[in-house]
Amino acid sequence: MPNASTIEFLLQLAKGIARQFGPNCEVVVHDLVSNDPDSSIVAIENGHVTGRKVGDGPSHIVLEALQNNRTHLEDQLAYLTRTKDGKILKSSTLYVRNDDGEAIGIFSINYDITLMLAMETQLRQFTSTGQPQQEAEPISRNVSDLLDELIEQSVRTVGKPVALMNKEDKVKAIDFLNRTGAFLITKSGDKICKYFGISKYTLYSYLDEAREHTES
Template sequence: MLPDEKFNFLSKISKAIAGQFGQNCEVVIHRINEDNINNTVISIENGHVSSRQVGDGPSQIVLEALKKQAGSLNDHVNYFTRTHDGKILKSSTVYFKDEEGKVEYIFAINYDISALAAASETISSFISIHDDEDKDREPDYIPQNINELLDDLIEESVKLVGKPVAMMTKEDKIRCIQFLNDKGAFLVTKSGDKIANFFNISKYTLYNYIDAK
């Protein structure tokens, strides 16, 4: 592919990416020319992101491409950069080489995530908790109805013991029943029947387990 054809191809891709992701997405094409490193930007979409325009000079990535051996340069995808005015960008850089293996074009995508980062920080501080005992606990489940609440409490009691009902000992079942009692499960109408059936015990045994010390 000739240089002009390659540039036309990259230019179409850059317009498509910028159009797809909107005004916060800057797409830059640098032409690498050792004889002219002061004006490497030959195409730019949404240049307001970094306050650059066609004819502007190189970035550190361009200088790196000029300094390093082409074979040691690898595409760099999904990393953070910052602009002079403090914007936070999520960037990707792709190197395009000529037939001799020399870097000919650098294709860069810079997405301004400043607003997203600020929103993320605000959301994080809003939903975080400062109680060290609770920070690793799973969020409490909010049931849709009383039956779902009872099912959830029974499931919690099984998780507490860590084994299925069929493998539980008498002591395991007592632990589950007393957990349910402490959680108020037996305040639910007819919960005793459901819990007794679940743990495969009689109602008489159930009440003995509640009172067991």
């Protein structure tokens, strides 16, 4: 079993996490040192989530740890598990190690997301339009916000941040802005020049180049 100070810390941590996230969050501490697969749980908070208690046996994760090289075990984060009574849990398994890097215990978090998944399904059905999923179109509050959104869309169209754009990338972005009517917004040229780090002369040059490419 891990030493007393380690156990005390894990107990404190388990209580804190369980209190923070409420009764749907189970936190379990397994002992890997005793090599007793029948009673590996040495601490548990909100055990009603899986119906387990101190002294109960391990999951398949613990069994795997008991039979493998304990210095090569890797933490498993945010994976889904299911209880016998059908609850769906979002789980994370972290290995507690000694000074030699050998796993001596497991700190496990299991959050019951069954109700959330049911709500997600209902919400998806309610918001579905019966058409293929489309990206939600933003609604801007004013023309300044609209211009900001168009500029962001032009960057997404290019597929790289401005700092990494070459001339051809910027021409493509300017072409997008031109085709979407961004230059109809008052003083849009100043903001676009500043955003892309170009002069007004360069902007007009890029516009001409984009138009020539479109016509050809």
